C-alpha cells in the first residue's frame with residue numbers, strides 16, 4: 001500500500017467519525033475507506049444544517065451504484081431507484097410537492113451512460129432541484145468496467161486492450177443542456193465541495209454539481225493524485241455568466257478547472273406550470 005493510499009484510508013475513517021456527530025447522519029456509510037463519496041455526503045450534511053432544512057422536507061433520490069446508497073445515510077426521505085432513473089423519479093417528487101428540497105445523487109455510469117437521456121430534459125425544463133454527479137470515471141459497484149467518462153486508452157475489466165471511446169465531460173454537457181447552475185468540484189477539497197453544494201441547493205432552478213470523486217478500489221489510473229496534479233480554481237476574474245466562455249473552461253483538460261462555471265436566474269418549471277394553470281382557468 002503506497003503512503004498516498006494509507007492517507008486515504010485514514011481520511012476515510014476520519015470522515016466516518018465526523019459524520020457520526022452530525023444530526024443528519026443515518027446509518028454508517030458502507031463505502032470503502034477513502035472513497036471520494038464521503039466528501040459529497042459531508043457536503044450535503046453541512047448544507048442541510050446551514051440551510052436549516054426540515055428533514056421532513058428533504059428528499060434524496062439516487063440510482064444504482066455506490067452513489068446509490070446516499071439515501072440510506074441521510075436522515076431525511078430517500079428513494080433508491082432503478083439504474084439511470086433517478087432524475088425522472090426526482091422530477092415526479094418535485095412536481096407532486098414543490099415545497100420539498102429534492103437532491104438527486106448518482107454516478108457517471110448512472111447519469112451520463114444508462115440514464116443519459118434524462119439529464120438534458122431535466123436541465124432544459126429547469127426543474128427546481130439539485131443534481132450531484134459523483135464521477136469516478138468507472139463503474140465501481142460492479143468492480144471496474146469503463147464508464148462514459150473513462151479516459152481514452154484506459155485498461156479495465158471490459159477494455160483489456162484500452163478504452164476506444166472518447167470520454168464525455170458532464171460539466172460541459174450540463175452547460176450545453178441548459179442547466180441554470182453548473183459547477184465542478186473535487187472530493188479532496190472538502191470546503192469547496194460543501195460550499196458549492198450549499199449554493200446548488202439554494203439556487204432556484206436546475207443546479208448541477210460535477211464532483212470528481214475517486215474510486216480508490218477499482219480505478220488505479222484516475223486517482224486523488226492524478227486529479228490533484230491537474231485541478232485548478234477558475235481564475236479570480238472569471239464571471240459565471242457566459243455560456244461560451246463557460247464551455248471553453250469546462251472543456252480544458254489541463255488544467256481541469258474547478259468552481260461555478262455558469263449561473264442564471266430564469267423561470268423554473270414550477271413557474272411555467274403556474275402560468276399554464278392560470279391561462280387554462282381563464283380559457
Ligand code: SF4
Pocket residue numbers: 030031032034035036037066136140141214215216217218
Ligand atoms: Fe467508493 Fe469505489 Fe469503494 Fe465504490 S468501490 S465505495 S466507488 S471506493
Ligand code: MG
Pocket residue numbers: 065107108109134135136137138139140147
Ligand atoms: Mg462511477
